[in-house]
Amino acid sequence: MANPLYDTLFGAHAGKTDPFLHLADGSELTYQAFLEMAARYAHTMTQIGLEVGDRVAAQIQKSPEALALYAACAQAGLVFLPLNTAYTVDELTYFIENSGAKLVVCDGSSEKTLAPVAKAQDARLETLNADGSGSLSEQAALMPPHFATVDRTVDDLAAFLYTSGTTGRSKGAMLTQGNLLSNAETLVREWRFTADDVLLHALPIFHTHGLFVATNVTLIAGGSMIFLPKFDIEQVIALLPRATTMMGVPTFYTRLLDDARFTKELTAHMRLFVSGSAPLLAETHVQFEGRTGHRILERYGMTETNMNTSNPYDGERRAGTVGFPLPGVELKITTPADGATLPDGEVGQIEVRGPNVFKGYWQMPEKTAAELRDDGFFITGDLGRIDADGYVHIVGRNKDLIISGGYNIYPKEIELVLDEQPGVLESAVVGVPHPDFGETVLGIVVPERGAQPDTEAMMEAVRQSLARFKHPRKLILVDELPRNTMGKVQKNILRDTYREMFTG
Numbered sequence: 001m002a003n004p005l006y007d008t009l010f011g012a013h014a015g016k017t018d019p020f021l022h023l024a025d026g027s028e029l030t031y032q033a034f035l036e037m038a039a040r041y042a043h044t045m046t047q048i049g050l051e052v053g054d055r056v057a058a059q060i061q062k063s064p065e066a067l068a069l070y071a072a073c074a075q076a077g078l079v080f081l082p083l084n085t086a087y088t089v090d091e092l093t094y095f096i097e098n099s100g101a102k103l104v105v106c107d108g109s110s111e112k113t114l115a116p117v118a119k120a121q122d123a124r125l126e127t128l129n130a131d132g133s134g135s136l137s138e139q140a141a142l143m144p145p146h147f148a149t150v151d152r153t154v155d156d157l158a159a160f161l162y163t164s165g166t167t168g169r170s171k172g173a174m175l176t177q178g179n180l181l182s183n184a185e186t187l188v189r190e191w192r193f194t195a196d197d198v199l200l201h202a203l204p205i206f207h208t209h210g211l212f213v214a215t216n217v218t219l220i221a222g223g224s225m226i227f228l229p230k231f232d233i234e235q236v237i238a239l240l241p242r243a244t245t246m247m248g249v250p251t252f253y254t255r256l257l258d259d260a261r262f263t264k265e266l267t268a269h270m271r272l273f274v275s276g277s278a279p280l281l282a283e284t285h286v287q288f289e290g291r292t293g294h295r296i297l298e299r300y301g302m303t304e305t306n307m308n309t310s311n312p313y314d315g316e317r318r319a320g321t322v323g324f325p326l327p328g329v330e331l332k333i334t335t336p337a338d339g340a341t342l343p344d345g346e347v348g349q350i351e352v353r354g355p356n357v358f359k360g361y362w363q364m365p366e367k368t369a370a371e372l373r374d375d376g377f378f379i380t381g382d383l384g385r386i387d388a389d390g391y392v393h394i395v396g397r398n399k400d401l402i403i404s405g406g407y408n409i410y411p412k413e414i415e416l417v418l419d420e421q422p423g424v425l426e427s428a429v430v431g432v433p434h435p436d437f438g439e440t441v442l443g444i445v446v447p448e449r450g451a452q453p454d455t456e457a458m459m460e461a462v463r464q465s466l467a468r469f470k471h472p473r474k475l476i477l478v479d480e481l482p483r484n485t486m487g488k489v490q491k492n493i494l495r496d497t498y499r500e501m502f503t504g
């Protein structure tokens with residue numbers, strides 16, 4: 001019997017004393033030490049009473065221990081549910097309740113606030129701090145360093161990642177072992193990762209990009225990562241000479257380009273720079289090549305699908321495109337009205353099918369049915385076209401979504417909070433260009449007749465319920481919102497009106 005995800009990513013490295021993680025303080029963690037750490041967490045969770053298939057919700061800082069918790073879940077057959085460290089208690093309450101998590105792991109600083117949330121759900125609460133300390137680690141320290149890996153198949157669930165929706169209600173995307181494994185194996189081949197690679201890892205590990213792309217790819221290749229707590233330009237520039245590859249969101253690359261120390265010499269030894277999670281402006285691609293001689297390899301993915309397309313490693317990496325469908329991934333462009341396939345060159349919605357496509361949304365059959373067709377094609381909500389050479393271009397979104405610094409923000413969530421505030425008749429939240437984050441959040445509010453709502457009080461309400469990265473950078477009061485003849489708010493007009501608010 002076997003556990004495909006654990007065996008391939010982790011078990012394959014048993015006994016290996018090569019470094020897996022190079023940490024910011026100069027220390028290293030070998031594969032063997034990492035696996036032992038994971039085994040101790042697997043024992044701890046089993047001893048707590050968790051059973052195969054139970055969800056483990058974790059809102060913890062990036063650390064080797066946090067990554068070991070992911071490995072431990074795979075080894076013990078538990079479903080890993082990582083959560084953005086920026087989420088508020090309101091947001092976390094929903095995720096914990098909705099997932100039915102049996103164990104909540106949080107930073108010591110959130111223990112008091114989350115205790116009642118966990119209790120209400122009959123879930124166990126344990127702490128794991130950025131330095132690796134905490135109640136979970138205290139118990140783990142007493143456990144043996146080997147754990148009998150639980151049998152699983154590729155169809156079993158490995159992780160839940162929550163993704164917001166246009167209704168404002170987040171959906172738990174159920175990812176199987178096979179989803180994660182097949183995609184990472186493809187990327188290792190496509191991007192030529194080997195055991196010699198050292199990936200500079202400055203992404204968060206609670207989303208697909210940092211966890212399933214960067215980490216899984218490194219693990220399968222048997223390489224190592226310079227594992228930084230966050231994107232800190234000083235650290236990145238200081239440690240780049242030790243890396244061979246880097247993955248990032250476009251903000252990483254624009255920030256590097258803004259720094260005079262980021263030169264051709266600094267990057268001469270690098271093998272590969274990958275970008276994704278948000279559109280990389282063609283001008284950034286061109287500027288990057290001009291500065292360093294490297295062409296950033298842009299790829300396109302989603303929480304529900306992992307990676308769908310990639311520019312080629314060997315062929316032309318074309319600026320402003322996301323390359324070709326990955327081997328095993330089918331991609332078509334269809335009409336939103338009836339799903340009919342459009343010929344190449346025409347713009348329509350992007351649909352994908354393949355072993356990478358998730359199993360559905362947790363306990364939301366109607367939402368799953370609306371986005372995942374019976375024949376296995378997933379409607380991404382992105383608009384695109386395929387050019388004459390087969391490159392996929394993303395030209396827009398058929399969903400009301402803002403991407404700020406690589407984080408997804410669904411306007412509806414913010415509008416729901418603003419609309420509830422005293423004196424507010426209605427609101428519209430749109431994304432407008434931002435020099436650092438690509439896009440940022442702008443709130444446009446219509447007061448009730450004669451009312452003069454307090455924008456500071458509105459912002460306070462937003463702060464209470466939503467993560468910092470979702471907060472509008474500005475609130476604007478207007479008399480009315482532009483509407484079409486059907487009465488629908490014309491967000492495109494608002495976006496145009498305020499498009500230079502942060503760049504002009």
Ligand code: MCA
Nearest residue numbers: 207208209231251276277301302303404405406407468469
């Ligand atoms: C931080 N802040 C943000 C963001 N990040 N606000 C808007 N958008 C953001 N992305 C807040 C901070 O809390 C802070 O608030 C203020 O903005 C300025 O923070 P700053 O120090 O400049 O930010 P930072 O800490 O340097 O973070 C920026 C970042 C980070 C490095 C771009 O957001 C990041 O690592 N992004 C990567 C996201 C990611 O991994 N996405 C992948 C999703 P205050 O005003 O209080 O100071 S997976 C995905 O999308 C799919 C599957 C895919 O294809 O990969």
Ligand code: AMP
Nearest residue numbers: 276277278279299300301302303394408
């Ligand atoms: P998420 O919900 O976090 O998985 O974000 C997925 C969305 O990010 C996709 O549906 C796209 O809209 C966007 N995205 C990811 N990679 C790219 C890219 N390279 N170019 C443009 N948009 C992207």
